[in-house]
Amino acid sequence: MTVTLADVAARAQVSPATVSRVLNGNYPVAASTRERVLKAVDELDYVLNGPASALAAATSDLVGILVNDIADPFFGIMASAIQAEIGGPGGRAGGERLAVVCNTGGSPERELTYLTLLQRQRAAAVVLTGGAIEDAPHRAAMDVKLRKLAEAGTRVVLCGRPQAPETGAIALTFDNRGGGQELTEHLIGLGHRRLGYIAGPQERTTTRHRLEGHRAALAAHGIEEDPRWTVHGRYDRRSGYEATLELLRRDPSLTAVVAANDSVALGACAALRESGLRIPDDVSVAGFDDLPFSIDAVPALTTVRLPLAEAGARAGRIAMGREEAPADGIAVVRGELVVRGSTAAPRG
Amino acid sequence: MTVTLADVAARAQVSPATVSRVLNGNYPVAASTRERVLKAVDELDYVLNGPASALAAATSDLVGILVNDIADPFFGIMASAIQAEIGGPGGRAGGERLAVVCNTGGSPERELTYLTLLQRQRAAAVVLTGGAIEDAPHRAAMDVKLRKLAEAGTRVVLCGRPQAPETGAIALTFDNRGGGQELTEHLIGLGHRRLGYIAGPQERTTTRHRLEGHRAALAAHGIEEDPRWTVHGRYDRRSGYEATLELLRRDPSLTAVVAANDSVALGACAALRESGLRIPDDVSVAGFDDLPFSIDAVPALTTVRLPLAEAGARAGRIAMGREEAPADGIAVVRGELVVRGSTAAPRG
DNA sequence: AACGTCACAGCAAGCGCTTTCTATGTAGGG
């Protein structure tokens, strides 16, 4: 029913072995033979059976990209850059690889299961993006899994995620702490002394690092932090909206709100505006990531730009073995403070 | 080196067949035996070889989701919803399936190649999202490919894409034309008579349909359209920015700008603002899709809401065979006009 | 008491491809 290698071989009057070699192009095949085979392939409309060849060759051309939330441009941008480098079709940088993105939805189980699924498929490489979950058992399980993958010959790259020592994974880590610190220092420099902070979900490394940076800045300037000034939430707009209302309730005298990321910041802006406060006149707002829409907020968002696309591209190249991994298996990617209209000095 | 089914069998003192049956759980296996096998699996840390089982069973658990631009939330939201239904891990609605999203970047070749790659993997289902490319040869090639996939037992679902007759694909089509018409009618109702239109890329069905809706509205109200009022561009912010500047250059008397989608509309807003025009006082702006950030624009964007997540979920369910396909293989999904602050009556 | 029924478990034949090893034809080299 379906056309197989053997059919092509028969039609081209050669052995299956020869057809395979033509298709994989690593073994010398006479030009005339090759042509005949290609013609047969074309005529029969033959499509290689992926599983069969993966089984026989003990490798596949699948490359997995794990993201926490595919609907979030933060991940979309990275995934896009990674995929562009993997080649997928079109890249034509050697063998065609099927770059696939897997959406974990931030769930530890799904993260693990996807990894198993990829392991099952004998994926050529896996790129994990975004922050990791800090839960100890999960982390241990992940480490084991990553090590296994690496041992099985799958290249593992972390993009925007802290290093996983002893797993053989290569890490491109974002300097969330440094970025957070710089951002808050900017605010302090403007004269703010009462700053609310809307953090992401508790158990994520990204959340913790950004928050640590924020606190480091406060500490460095001798500002004592009021516990009421920090609220945790999700990395989305809604969460920013609600958290801001909560912050305002707890301490209406805040002059600045620092958000875990740009989406959260947008929600914060909405909440402030609805509360009758002006930005930045009454309250300054800052985000993180510098996603495309941040410049369109009114006023435009002060934020920390993360080179998502560049980091993704690099991760992709490393995954493909087209770029050397950084020494020690880790490279720190810095963010850059981008000051725009949403932050200003507090009113006298 | 790697653990195989046979190893597990040996350890559990059963035949490989039994292990396979325990793992696939379709054939009766005594509880005690099953337990022993599971224990062995666990102890040996066995991971099924995907390619091997796909080869033997002649099907795989891969489900492909094709998107035009993964960095665009429009696709991210749909992909997310689809994936959630596919199960991926976590869904647990039967067999675990590896839902993978493939980024075509809007390129016809990549679209086709991804389809071949998925065909090669003997994917269980494929969901194509977003508008199609109208180029006739490409379309024909796609139709052939889709038909082949369907014939090979892969379920093919189109989400937000026009029907592909005779390919066996099930379509959930967005009513872009109707939405576009309603939107422009809203503007006309407000009193606008000179409306600029920033369209998407020429060759996409989405572009054409939205534009047709727009023109239908104009025609219905006897407004003759000036060819200078339409500019084509990409579906991104940048494009909206540039196109708006161009529109303004061509006819500074426009009182409204209708954009191909929300991102474009945001760019349009930026351009207008920088040109010293106020929204909606001087110029009204409207988008399409109602992506999450649209409500945060200032003023908030009037747009047409497309139930992206719902449509995606439905497509996912159909792909999994968990929901019946619509009669005739096609269902039209309507958008809903959402009026917000960016549109108002033109100044006297 | 003999036999048909079940409920399980095992055998073995592939699934379609890759790849090692071997065979063959041709071209120089001595």
Added chain:
DNA sequence: CCCTACATAGAAAGCGCTTGCTGTGACGTT
């Protein structure tokens, strides 16, 4: 001219799993 070398092509042994078919006891039935 014969022999070694090289360039190709073929034969065949798997890769690890699924599954139709074939046992084999333990029961329940006449």
